[in-house]
Every structure is written in C-alpha cells, then in structure tokens.
Amino acid sequence: MQNTYMQRRMAPVSDPVIDISELTRRFGATMALDSVSLAVTRGGVHGLVGANGAGKTTFIKHILGLLRAESGSVRVFGLDPVADPVSALSRIGYLSEENDLPGWMSVDQLMRYTRAFYPAWDDAYAEELRQKFTLDPAAKLGKLSKGQKARAGLLVALAYRPELLVLDEPSSGLDPIVRRDILGAVMRTIADEGRTVLFSSHLLDEVEEVADHVTMIRDGHIALSAPLDVIRESHGSLEEAFIAHVGEALDEAD
Numbered sequence: 347m348q349n350t351y352m353q354r355r356m357a358p359v360s361d362p363v364i365d366i367s368e369l370t371r372r373f374g375a376t377m378a379l380d381s382v383s384l385a386v387t388r389g390g391v392h393g394l395v396g397a398n399g400a401g402k403t404t405f406i407k408h409i410l411g412l413l414r415a416e417s418g419s420v421r422v423f424g425l426d427p428v429a430d431p432v433s434a435l436s437r438i439g440y441l442s443e444e445n446d447l448p449g450w451m452s453v454d455q456l457m458r459y460t461r462a463f464y465p466a467w468d469d470a471y472a473e474e475l476r477q478k479f480t481l482d483p484a485a486k487l488g489k490l491s492k493g494q495k496a497r498a499g500l501l502v503a504l505a506y507r508p509e510l511l512v513l514d515e516p517s518s519g520l521d522p523i524v525r526r527d528i529l530g531a532v533m534r535t536i537a538d539e540g541r542t543v544l545f546s547s548h549l550l551d552e553v554e555e556v557a558d559h560v561t562m563i564r565d566g567h568i569a570l571s572a573p574l575d576v577i578r579e580s581h582g583s584l585e586e587a588f589i590a591h592v593g594e595a596l597d598e599a600d
C-alpha cells in the first residue's frame with residue numbers, strides 16, 4: 347500500500363482542496379449558510395465576495411473546523427476539519443478578521459511559539475517577512491497598531507508555507523502598503539507554486555485585481571462561482587456580474 351506522502355503526491359491535480367456540499371448553518375432565526383456547495387481546486391487564488399453579513403466568515407469558519415456543519419459536509423484535503431483538526435490545520439495558514447494575537451507576547455516570541463507547531467516552518471522566510479513587514483522582534487503584540495498586528499498575523503500564517511492560505515477580509519486589518527505592495531504578490535507566488543489561496547472581501551476591485559476564480563455570496567447563497575476571465579468575458583466586469591447575479595451594487599467603502 348502507498349504511504350500517505352505518496353498518496354498525497356499522486357493525488358490527481360483536479361482533486362478539490364476544499365469540497366463543501368450542501369452546507370447549512372443557522373444562528374437562531376438567521377440562515378447564515380443555506381445549502382451551500384463549492385469545490386475549490388488546487389493552485390490558484392479564489393476570491394469569496396459578498397456584502398457584510400452575507401456569510402463569508404461563517405463559511406470560512408467551517409473550513410477551519412471552528413464551526414461544525416449543522417447539515418451537509420465539509421472536506422479540506424479530503425479531511426473533516428472538525429474530526430481531524432491537527433491534520434487539516436497543519437496544512438492551512440489563516441488570518442482572521444479579528445486577528446486576536448496574545449498581547450503579552452513579543453513578535454519574536456510569537457514566531458518561536460508558532461514555529462513549535464509547524465515542522466515546515468521556514469526560519470529564513472519568516473525573517474525575510476519580518477523585515478519586509480518592518481516588525482521589531484522585541485515589540486509586544488499588545489502595543490502594536492491594528493495594521494502591525496495584522497502584519498504579524500500574516501507573517502505567522504505564511505512562514506510554514508501552507509498548502510492552503512485562508513484570509514478573512516484581509517483589507518479590514520492590513521494597512522494599504524501591505525495590501526498594495528505585498529499581499530497581491532504573496533498570493534500570486536503561492537498560486538504560482540501550485541498552492542491555494544482563499545480570501546474573502548467586500549471589495550470588488552480588490553478581488554478583481556488578484557483572484558483567478560470568484561465566488562459571489564449573498565444572504566447565505568452562492569450567487570455565482572466561475573473563473574474571473576469567464577466572468578469578464580460574459581459580463582464585462584466583476585461589478586456588472588455582481589449586479590446581475592447578486593442584484594445590488596456593493597458598497598466599496600472600506
């Protein structure tokens with residue numbers, strides 16, 4: 347029998363990294379996700395776009411195993427992230443919208459702490475990112491600005507070169523310099539290396555700039571999911587497609 351490594355190496359490229367089938371989630375009377383199905387294939391940047399409250403964070407929390415599927419199934423690398431969190435999360439890098447890092451730790455302590463959990467942690471890359479993000483290793487996380495905290499969170503999500511990087515509304519935390527000069531390049535590099543990025547956003551121009559594949563979500567439903575070039579070809583722009591399929595314009599205010 348093949349070992350796990352060989353099975354992973356030999357898995358067909360078309361195997362989805364994320365495979366969600368008929369996922370439903372309610373919070374009291376609110377239907378946050380209503381029978382959502384989506385397969386995210388390996389290698390590329392996948393943008394999840396929708397207005398505030400559309401269900402993006404709830405969707406992402408299921409992928410990370412932070413919420414259990416009420417009904418339907420969630421598989422990441424073929425694994426159930428609730429039943430097998432260690433195997434799934436060791437292959438995922440995650441930057442949350444809240445990005446609640448322990449305030450008493452210094453940047454250096456955060457790096458050493460996170461490193462202990464990830465055998466694939468790359469010291470040289472971590473140091474390169476620390477310098478690129480101009481983070482003082484001695485600075486306490488609790489004293490950093492929101493943007494600096496997001497940089498620290500991104501650093502530790504990237505430094506073990508995860509197979510899947512999940513970013514929940516990175517624009518809401520990261521400052522314009524990192525967004526404009528670094529984030530897009532980081533996402534492209536990951537995709538070019540055959541790894542996968544899933545990021546959520548309420549900003550169409552941000553998604554249009556970097557995504558290969560776009561999923562539009564509205565009120566817990568997937569309104570459209572297609573490669574960006576197909577959407578552009580059929581609708582002219584992402585904005586036109588959003589209006590046609592979601593039925594409203596997005597508030598582009600940050």
Ligand code: ATP
Nearest residue numbers: 373376378396397398399400401402403404405515
């Ligand atoms: P945002 O960017 O504003 O976070 P979103 O697209 O990520 O928006 P979700 O956070 O997934 O949306 O929320 C989807 C719906 O579920 C919203 O109506 C939200 O109020 C509701 N919701 C999410 N989490 C909870 C919770 N823990 N308890 C109650 N309602 C919730």
